[in-house]
Amino acid sequence: MVKTMKNSRKTSLPVLRRFSVYHHVLLELKQQGIQTTSSTKLSEILEYKPIQIRKDIQLTGLVGKPKKGFSVVELESAIKKFLGWSTGYKAVLFGAGSLGTALLKYPWIEEYGLHFVAAFDKVQTRSNILINNIPVYHTDFFSTFIKKHKIEIAVIAVPAESAQHVADSLVENGIHGIWNFSYTHLRVPAYVTVENAQFTQSLAILTRRLIESQTSGLEIKE
Amino acid sequence: MVKTMKNSRKTSLPVLRRFSVYHHVLLELKQQGIQTTSSTKLSEILEYKPIQIRKDIQLTGLVGKPKKGFSVVELESAIKKFLGWSTGYKAVLFGAGSLGTALLKYPWIEEYGLHFVAAFDKVQTRSNILINNIPVYHTDFFSTFIKKHKIEIAVIAVPAESAQHVADSLVENGIHGIWNFSYTHLRVPAYVTVENAQFTQSLAILTRRLIESQTSGLEIKE
DNA sequence: TAGATTGTTAATCGATTAACAATC
């Protein structure tokens, strides 16, 4: 059963990151043929507190059953709905380099609803080809392309130097969602949503944690 | 001037993510020839509160000058030191697919101190080649390889099905830092640091924010 | 000097956790 509710506040970033984790754990459970789970069971897998998991699930509006827990399938689809992954988004990619190519080759549409309809690159030799059946055009054709297709998300995977320029052009052409893989801080109007997928944020966490685990190892002897 | 201090508490994740953002903004400032900056100026660029930026910088131990602010070069190097990016890490990659290849091709060592010494893949046709001058070996050779080289970080870019298996082997061979690009929740002993660089976490934030900006647009008319 | 910016100390805000009655 799904309770309808208004989400007036913005969902916090830690919660959204956890939702993505729940999502792939649920996929694993589904694959294993497990039909029901609970905050306690998920807690054992993820090492989050059960109450935190219950609080998170409440945001989706899904209501569980005392003693039983939640249906794996229902929970997965509630999370996908909450994150917008069940609707489907039309997306374009800028920059068909090695990272861009890797992104085009991933089957986003199956689980995340991200449907790449085209890619653009300013290097001539990379355009007018197909990558994973997605056409790659020269950047010059973007303006005319976007007039014909209703594009919701643009993914930026160009070198840092040209990222701001690409972003400006995206904003001019009415794109509201930008997924930025370049190592640049993009300046865009407030109504445009930019999410930075930079690896370096993640690397910063790893390398600092390594330092911290070393120093704490010196203080507390095991 | 750098103040020495003990970092007994673990640095929070939001702070570490912001450090990575400061880092590339500082690179941009340096490139523009700007020598000094301040929490106020960074605040204008990043739209963080000045006090938050000052508090963050304090963690690095760097001391600023009233009225002037901070030296761009000193701040950049203080951040790199804090994150462990100035020391340099030896790393290996597992999975030389399209994403793995993209990772090998990026010049990590210049800014982030990540030095890929080898990559491994279980597909025969992908091994015994060089990608960006980094040798790719068959996975079977990993155990003997690691005995000869002091590897600190292993990067997992294999399909979800084999990720846990790779992780187990890494732990057996004494690796303490894992950067996981596969869509799997890895189970490892507590002394091993795993950082998940999954794109989906970032995508979850983007797609949910797009939903939230739509609904709030209906409520608050601009 | 005057004023911008620092670092410190205290207040606020929001996220996480605890406690527990309700329930299948």
Added chain:
DNA sequence: TAGATTGTTAATCGATTAACAATC
């Protein structure tokens, strides 16, 4: 039924923000 798990309400914890004296 008994007991596991739910959702609610309240408490705690930590991160962010505010206020302001110190300073170049």
